[in-house]
Amino acid sequence: MLSRHPALTFKEVDGRVIVYGVFEIREGKVLHDKLVIEVELARDSARGIPVVRETGGRIPRTADRHVNTEDGSLCVVLPDAYWYHHTRGLTFADFLDGPLRAHLAGQLLVELGEPWPAGEWGHGINGILEFYFEVLRTKEPKPFVGLLGLLARPEVKGHWACPCGSGELLRKCHGPRILHLRARIPQKLAKRALDLLRSASTTNAVA
Amino acid sequence: MTDQDYLRKVLEGQTLSDDSKELKDLEKHKKDVERLLKRKFGSGPQLREGGSKAKGTMILEAYDLDLPYYFAHEDESGGETIKEIYEKVEKALQEEYRTASKGVAVRLLDAEKDTDFHVDVIPGRFIDGKQGDAFLYPSSTDKERLQTNLTIHVEHVRDSGVVDAIRLLKLWKVRRAIGVKTFALELLTIDILDGKANLTLPNQLKRVWTEFRDNMDTLNITDPANSNNDLSEMLNDRVRKQLQDQARQTLETIEDGGWVAVFGEVDEDAAKAVKIEALRRIATSSPAPAKPWSRGA
Numbered sequence: 001m002l003s004r005h006p007a008l009t010f011k012e013v014d015g016r017v018i019v020y021g022v023f024e025i026r027e028g029k030v031l032h033d034k035l036v037i038e039v040e041l042a043r044d045s046a047r048g049i050p051v052v053r054e055t056g057g058r059i060p061r062t063a064d065r066h067v068n069t070e071d072g073s074l075c076v077v078l079p080d081a082y083w084y085h086h087t088r089g090l091t092f093a094d095f096l097d098g099p100l101r102a103h104l105a106g107q108l109l110v111e112l113g114e115p116w117p118a119g120e121w122g123h124g125i126n127g128i129l130e131f132y133f134e135v136l137r138t139k140e141p142k143p144f145v146g147l148l149g150l151l152a153r154p155e156v157k158g159h160w161a162c163p164c165g166s167g168e169l170l171r172k173c174h175g176p177r178i179l180h181l182r183a184r185i186p187q188k189l190a191k192r193a194l195d196l197l198r199s200a201s202t203t204n205a206v207a
Numbered sequence: 208m209t210d211q212d213y214l215r216k217v218l219e220g221q222t223l224s225d226d227s228k229e230l231k232d233l234e235k236h237k238k239d240v241e242r243l244l245k246r247k248f249g250s251g252p253q254l255r256e257g258g259s260k261a262k263g264t265m266i267l268e269a270y271d272l273d274l275p276y277y278f279a280h281e282d283e284s285g286g287e288t289i290k291e292i293y294e295k296v297e298k299a300l301q302e303e304y305r306t307a308s309k310g311v312a313v314r315l316l317d318a319e320k321d322t323d324f325h326v327d328v329i330p331g332r333f334i335d336g337k338q339g340d341a342f343l344y345p346s347s348t349d350k351e352r353l354q355t356n357l358t359i360h361v362e363h364v365r366d367s368g369v370v371d372a373i374r375l376l377k378l379w380k381v382r383r384a385i386g387v388k389t390f391a392l393e394l395l396t397i398d399i400l401d402g403k404a405n406l407t408l409p410n411q412l413k414r415v416w417t418e419f420r421d422n423m424d425t426l427n428i429t430d431p432a433n434s435n436n437d438l439s440e441m442l443n444d445r446v447r448k449q450l451q452d453q454a455r456q457t458l459e460t461i462e463d464g465g466w467v468a469v470f471g472e473v474d475e476d477a478a479k480a481v482k483i484e485a486l487r488r489i490a491t492s493s494p495a496p497a498k499p500w501s502r503g504a
Contacts, residue, residue, distance in 0.1 A: 025489060030222055032485050066499035078500035085495035099497040105489035106499065112479060117487050118496035127500040 005096060007034075017041040020055070023096075025105055033108050035059075039100070047089025052076055052100060059107055063123050066107075076103040078121050080193065081131050084184045125196045132193055135181055138164070145197065150178045151190035210409040210466050217470045218374055219478040221266040224485055229325075233260075233272040236315065236326045239303065244276060244328075247299040248285055252278045257329070257357050262364040264373050264393070269381040271325040273312065275357050277341050278332045289332055289352045293344035296330040311343040311353060340432070356432035360390075363431040367397045368404030372411040378470065383453050391441040394428040395419075409466065419454035423447050 007022035020038040024031055036056030042048025052074045054067075059074070061067045066075040076099050083089075090098060106116050121127030133139045136147045146163020150156050150170075156178060158171030166173050208216070223230050241254045258273025259265040278285045278292060285292040297313045300306050304324070305316040312327035331341040334354065342352040364373065373396050379385075380392055399418045400411055418426065424447065430436040460468045490496065 025486070027225055027485050027489060030224070030485070032482055032489070063501045063503045066501045068502050070503075075499050075501040077497045081498065081500075085497075098493045102490045102493045102497055103499060105486040109483060109486045109490060112483055112486075114483055114487075116499060117490045119498050121498050121500040123501045123503055 004093070016043065019092075023100075023104060025101065025108065032105075035104055035107070037104075039096075041092060045089065047091065049077065049079060049082055049089075050092065050095055050100075052103075054104075054107075058111070065110065066120065074103065074107075076100055078127055078131055080128060080185055080189045081121070083186055083189065084131075084135065084181070087184045125193075125200055128193045128196065132190075135185075137177075145194075147174060147178065148190060148194050148197070150174075151181055151185060152187060152194045154187065156182070211407045213466050213473065214371075214375060214408040214412075214470070216473040216475060216478050217378070218371055219481060220473055221268065221374065221378060222481060223265055223267055223270060224481060226484075226488070229267070229270060232324070233270075233326060236324050237272065237274060240274060240300070240315070240326070240328060243303055244296070244299060248278075248296075251282050251284065252276055254328075255357070257361060258327070259377075259389075261361045262393075263370050264364060264377060266374050266377050266381075268378060271327055273327050273329060275329045275331060275341075277330075277338075280333045280335050282332070285330070285332070289330075289342045289344045292332055293330045293346060296328065300328060308346040310347055311345055353436065354433050355430065355436070359432040363397065364393050367400075369396060369400045369411060371408055372396055372400060372415065375408065375412060375470070376415060379453075379457070382470075385446075385449050385453055387446050387450055388441045391428055391438065391446075394431075394438075395426060398426075398428070413458065413461070416454035416458050419450045420458060423451040423454075 005021075005023065007024060008019050009021050010017060010019045012018070018038055018040050021036070022034050023037045025033045025035070035054055035058060038053045038055050040051040040053075042050055053072050054074060059065055059067060061069055061072055063069060067073070068075060082099070102118075106118070109115075109117060122130055132148055132151075133144070136144060138144050138147065143164040150163065156170065156175075158169060158175050160170045162168050162170045162173035162175070164174055169175075170178070237254065237256075244252070244254060253276075255275045255277075256272065257275045258271065260272055276296060286295050293313070297306055297308070300313055300315065303318065305318045307314045307316060309327060311331075312329045315324045315326040315328065316322065317324065329343060331343045334340045334342055339358060340354055340356045342354055344351075345353045364370070367373070373393055376392055376396055377389060380387060380389070396415055399415050400406075403411060403414060406414065426442070426447075428438050428442060430438055457469055
């Protein structure tokens with residue numbers, strides 16, 4: 001698994017598997033840079049999102065550098081977006097070579113004064129909402145909350161009225177889009193987004 | 208900037224990125240040569256990559272692509288002797304290129320303009336079915352053949368742990384027009400730095416130059432693929448003296464003017480631009496480039 005990362009090794013601490021060492025940012029044989037990291041494998045599933053920390057002290061522990069200040073973990077991905085793009089999850093090796101490698105290259109670009117090449121989500125609930133605005137393709141408060149609610153429900157029926165306000169049945173309006181998203185985004189994440197939205201009384205923010 | 212950082216910057220400026228024009232041109236010539244030779248000799252012999260690209264020692268100021276083209280040991284489609292193979296491969300290449308003999312290799316030149324494509328095709332034949340040792344034709348000597356092993360050569364350099372020092376010494380050789388073969392310089396460097404890969408780059412280079420200055424007469428090299436190969440001509444008296452003189456001068460230069468006096472000012476902007484481009488490619492290489500987030504508001 002770690003053959004492509006010979007400077008990484010692993011240890012077990014209190015039942016947690018932690019991979020640590022030097023992560024080399026390579027392109028073929030060319031070594032561009034390296035960072036010292038620690039990656040804790042997800043405990044819930046083999047394909048869950050690992051928790052990553054940069055332990056060499058090079059990345060400032062600030063939200064602006066997408067580091068969770070309370071535990072120093074890197075916000076490599078927005079979980080909702082991660083599951084949307086990788087419906088079945090990624091193996092640990094693919095996580096290292098895909099999202100993590102790209103994220104660390106992005107961190108090094110920011111260190112050099114460059115912007116994040118693929119953009120960045122807002123912090124906290126703002127980023128979560130940006131994602132759902134994008135995939136639900138609306139920012140209108142009422143339809144947005146209604147459509148997000150469909151992602152958070154245990155089930156949806158095609159004969160329901162579409163919450164977008166078109167007056168159509170769901171199956172003839174946003175139904176296919178909702179089914180597409182429900183197949184990708186875990187219901188608990190959509191529910192979390194909805195709960196955050198409600199608890200923050202963000203109706204104004206959404207508008 | 209520390210001396211170590213400075214030398215790293217020098218190396219960055221000498222790095223050919225995967226999408227550089229130079230590497231793309233080499234890749235295109237490789238494909239053209241592959242097509243040409245396949246048409247002539249079928250799909251038996253395989254064109255491989257050797258030299259600095261395989262060893263990881265390529266530098267921008269003096270790069271080329273070695274393409275070993277070996278026939279199986281029982282395959283006589285290229286000729287019965289290794290000399291015939293060399294000549295037939297050279298003739299085949301001349302259908303589209305102008306060529307020049309360069310030791311065991313055939314160098315490719317533009318058929319019309321005076322352009323060197325930095326590509327060397329190395330015809331050869333495996334000595335047995337193991338796809339390791341091979342015979343090459345040393346066109347510039349009166350010997351009939353030379354036995355060598357590409358894989359051993361590549362691994363000897365690539366896995367030496369001192370590739371960065373080798374790249375800097377190649378740059379030093381090129382800039383000072385030192386007439387030592389790169390292969391000989393690589394072998395000397397690996398030998399001198401054996402067990403010293405943990406030294407910083409400045410200390411590795413100083414170590415090599417100090418050896419050249421103080422012990423040049425006793426230094427010798429052995430072909431790691433075939434200890435019977437006589438490499439003494441690669442370190443003849445003229446080459447030894449040149450290495451010794453230049454090493455002495457270089458060590459004095461470092462004393463007087465520091466490392467910048469040896470390798471010159473680094474174009475930090477250029478080195479930075481190369482790194483930024485590479486990181487951008489890496490950061491967006493995933494089919495679904497990840498945007499970072501953070502839990503805190």
